[in-house]
Amino acid sequence: MRRLQDTAADVYSNFMKGMFIVKRTSGNFRAVAADQSLEQTINKTQKSSGGIIGSSRKKDVV
Incomplete structure (x- = not known):
């Protein structure tokens, strides 16, 4: 994912557009x-x- 912009620019562009x-x-x-x-x-x-x-009634969660 760190190199996606360099390795697959079109995929990176679409990914950044959501x-x-x-x-x-x-x-x-x-x-x-x-x-x-x-x-x-x-x-x-x-x-x-x-x-x-x-879950919310457990003391360690609240």
């Missing part, structure tokens, strides 16, 4: 924006056993 996605599984139409992927991960964690409320 033109990148996250794919968790292979296949068509399964890509999402990075911020949406992060939000989905957080939401999934919140719905799991204990969730975000369970």
Whole structure:
């Protein structure tokens, strides 16, 4: 990544414009924006056993 500008200038340019996605599984139409992927991960964690409320009640977390 440090040399991306030198080795692949077009990829670097698009990357800096925010033109990148996250794919968790292979296949068509399964890509999402990075911020949406992060939000989905957080939401999934919140719905799991204990969730975000369970985590925030722990003294070492608060």
